[in-house]
Amino acid sequence: MSVSVSRKKSRTTKRVKPNDFGSFHSFLAKFIIFLLVFIYIWSSTSTIFSGNMVHVCVSSRKLNNQYCLSAGTRPDFPIPIPHINDTSTFVAEEREHGVNVKDTIDFAGNFDNKSLNNTSEVAFREVEKLIQTQRSWVVPKHSNHTTTCEGKGIYVYDLPSKFNKDLLSQCNEMIPWHNFCKYLSNGAMGELIQKLGSRWYNTHQYSLEVIFHSRILKHPCRVYNQNEAKLFYVPYYGGLDILRWHFKDNVSNDVKDSLGLDLIRWLESQSPWYKNLGKDHVFVLGKISWDFRRYDKSSWGTRLLELDEMYNPIKLLIERQPWHVNDIGIPHPTYFHPQTDADIVTWQLKIMKSNRKSLVSFAGAARPDSSESIRSLLIEQCSSGGKFLNCSTGQCHEPDTVIELFLESEFCLQPPGDSPTRKSVFDSLISGCIPVFFDPFTAYYQYPWHLPEDREKYSVFIDKEEVRNKSTNVVERLMKISAKERENMRRYIVYELLPGLVYGDLNSKFEKFQDAFSLTINNLLERVNRLNEL
Numbered sequence: 001m002s003v004s005v006s007r008k009k010s011r012t013t014k015r016v017k018p019n020d021f022g023s024f025h026s027f028l029a030k031f032i033i034f035l036l037v038f039i040y041i042w043s044s045t046s047t048i049f050s051g052n053m054v055h056v057c058v059s060s061r062k063l064n065n066q067y068c069l070s071a072g073t074r075p076d077f078p079i080p081i082p083h084i085n086d087t088s089t090f091v092a093e094e095r096e097h098g099v100n101v102k103d104t105i106d107f108a109g110n111f112d113n114k115s116l117n118n119t120s121e122v123a124f125r126e127v128e129k130l131i132q133t134q135r136s137w138v139v140p141k142h143s144n145h146t147t148t149c150e151g152k153g154i155y156v157y158d159l160p161s162k163f164n165k166d167l168l169s170q171c172n173e174m175i176p177w178h179n180f181c182k183y184l185s186n187g188a189m190g191e192l193i194q195k196l197g198s199r200w201y202n203t204h205q206y207s208l209e210v211i212f213h214s215r216i217l218k219h220p221c222r223v224y225n226q227n228e229a230k231l232f233y234v235p236y237y238g239g240l241d242i243l244r245w246h247f248k249d250n251v252s253n254d255v256k257d258s259l260g261l262d263l264i265r266w267l268e269s270q271s272p273w274y275k276n277l278g279k280d281h282v283f284v285l286g287k288i289s290w291d292f293r294r295y296d297k298s299s300w301g302t303r304l305l306e307l308d309e310m311y312n313p314i315k316l317l318i319e320r321q322p323w324h325v326n327d328i329g330i331p332h333p334t335y336f337h338p339q340t341d342a343d344i345v346t347w348q349l350k351i352m353k354s355n356r357k358s359l360v361s362f363a364g365a366a367r368p369d370s371s372e373s374i375r376s377l378l379i380e381q382c383s384s385g386g387k388f389l390n391c392s393t394g395q396c397h398e399p400d401t402v403i404e405l406f407l408e409s410e411f412c413l414q415p416p417g418d419s420p421t422r423k424s425v426f427d428s429l430i431s432g433c434i435p436v437f438f439d440p441f442t443a444y445y446q447y448p449w450h451l452p453e454d455r456e457k458y459s460v461f462i463d464k465e466e467v468r469n470k471s472t473n474v475v476e477r478l479m480k481i482s483a484k485e486r487e488n489m490r491r492y493i494v495y496e497l498l499p500g501l502v503y504g505d506l507n508s509k510f511e512k513f514q515d516a517f518s519l520t521i522n523n524l525l526e527r528v529n530r531l532n533e534l
């Protein structure tokens, strides 16, 4: 199996990949199952089975019309992606999330459809298995082989500027309703937030690829000779590449895909790309995986991660495609970028001492047009016994307002939005507010390197179905959790997790802690060291 399969844009239908699925047929069978489950997760659907073919019709809040997808012959993974036409939807989104433009797929589906019980079980088991595989690459916490660069060289490609720097210079045109450029200041950490202190910046959730690039250039294990390298870092700003097309109607799919295809052609001129079939190459893409997995009939995003050549490399993303073992979720960037151990310790002490006046809080907006959304129910329950920050009014624009709310709350509700993950999850964790999840895809199946397997140590799970059928009142349920239990969870979050959830600033130097960046790099190195085992 070669990574340089085809340079043509039209691809053969038969793609056999060196993956976990065994034979092509069993892969195909699983694919169909997954397709169904996905479609159920992400939208309201109707399904028609006819022989070997599956037709799934999708309608969602952001789709102007119903799409019918067919599968059965192609092992491509199609997902329903909205045609973007109504920018007002996105203005509303943008308001809701403050600086955080959540913009893809409606996550309002019903996973627990009883007629699909078995199918979802199979899919759940598979995702559990893959996340375990990813956890097996975690370097043991107190292992000493993290202290030397012996055999751990990192080579950073010097890409032509069109793949990264030139994209930065288009920042003023990326999002029609506001200027993205301010988020790129301070090494893409954004502008300083005076109110919160000297290590706080207004960081955009899509900035991670730029932040990572700056950090990796300064990594002590960086090497300049490809022969000394174990890991190859490809500093392509794929998220920004997509972002510049997202909100323009008149751009063809060919145009959207072209830079990614150029990049693959460029990599094909590099000998390391072939040595391990791309498996020792890593990309950091600062958007969600679905944005790079466009379905043929859609116009949303690119097809970059659907290309054969992109299967083997490791992709680090703020939201992974749960059934792809080489998609690895890493924390959304928060507003806090410490520089020293002392910065972290100071913050830990502050949040442990914080006076948490509210039991529950929720910062978000209702989804009145989505019948599946549990948000309205949560808002209703929250307003009696909790605190609701209405993001529809623009209150969430200011990071300090959100952080202050989380500092004053014991629990923070984290229902899925347009896609399962939320930046808010990380903002709440670093504020010592215990997250309450309603869907396992929001965190448990996303971040194997940064969040532990034992979910009860740091979060509460309430099945969204129980909220929907009103068999559980969230506030009442949380009231039953004792002060002692809360305290234990909070200590765990603050002392064990927090340092590994924040990205240090460009000059950061930690001795006692590993931040989200170093955890990621250490595990990546472990992973490529064990390539032979795969």
Ligand SMILES: *[C@@H]1O[C@H](CO)[C@@H](O)[C@H](O)[C@H]1NC(C)=O
Pocket (backbone or CB within 6 Å): 064, 085, 086, 249
């Ligand atoms: C946007 O959608 C409306 C109807 O929903 C349609 O009339 C209009 O032509 C669409 N515009 C574009 C540019 O696709």
Ligand SMILES: *[C@@H]1O[C@H](CO)[C@@H](O)[C@H](O)[C@H]1NC(C)=O
Pocket (backbone or CB within 6 Å): 046, 047, 110, 113, 114, 115
């Ligand atoms: C489950 O899916 C079937 C179609 O497969 C549909 O008819 C039914 O309404 C769905 N049930 C729920 C509760 O969504």
Ligand SMILES: *[C@@H]1O[C@H](CO)[C@@H](O)[C@H](O)[C@H]1NC(C)=O
Pocket (backbone or CB within 6 Å): 118, 119, 122
């Ligand atoms: C349910 O899943 C198992 C595999 O876990 C499979 O063997 C069985 O045939 C499935 N049953 C149905 C009715 O699909």
Ligand SMILES: *[C@@H]1O[C@H](CO)[C@@H](O)[C@H](O)[C@H]1NC(C)=O
Pocket (backbone or CB within 6 Å): 114, 115, 116, 117, 118, 119
């Ligand atoms: C779902 O479960 C019911 C009983 O628990 C069973 O009769 C039915 O065949 C199952 N459906 C599938 C698709 O496995």
Ligand SMILES: *[C@@H]1O[C@H](CO)[C@@H](O)[C@H](O)[C@H]1NC(C)=O
Pocket (backbone or CB within 6 Å): 142, 143, 144
């Ligand atoms: C750390 O390294 C030293 C010397 O290289 C070795 O003796 C010791 O056992 C190692 N400790 C662990 C926990 O691996």
Ligand SMILES: *[C@@H]1O[C@H](CO)[C@@H](O)[C@H](O)[C@H]1NC(C)=O
Pocket (backbone or CB within 6 Å): 248, 250
């Ligand atoms: C696309 O539309 C924008 C304005 O929305 C315009 O500036 C640009 O020239 C158009 N591009 C093409 C290729 O038509």
Ligand SMILES: *[C@@H]1O[C@H](CO)[C@@H](O)[C@H](O)[C@H]1NC(C)=O
Pocket (backbone or CB within 6 Å): 366, 379, 390, 391, 392, 393
């Ligand atoms: C949130 O704000 C919007 C816009 O002002 C308003 O329409 C909505 O009713 C508010 N929601 C609640 C629950 O207060």
Ligand SMILES: *[C@@H]1O[C@H](CO)[C@@H](O)[C@H](O)[C@H]1NC(C)=O
Pocket (backbone or CB within 6 Å): 112, 463, 465, 466, 469, 471
């Ligand atoms: C509500 O949903 C939960 C989870 O699916 C289920 O266990 C419970 O029986 C349902 N309760 C009612 C009253 O329907």
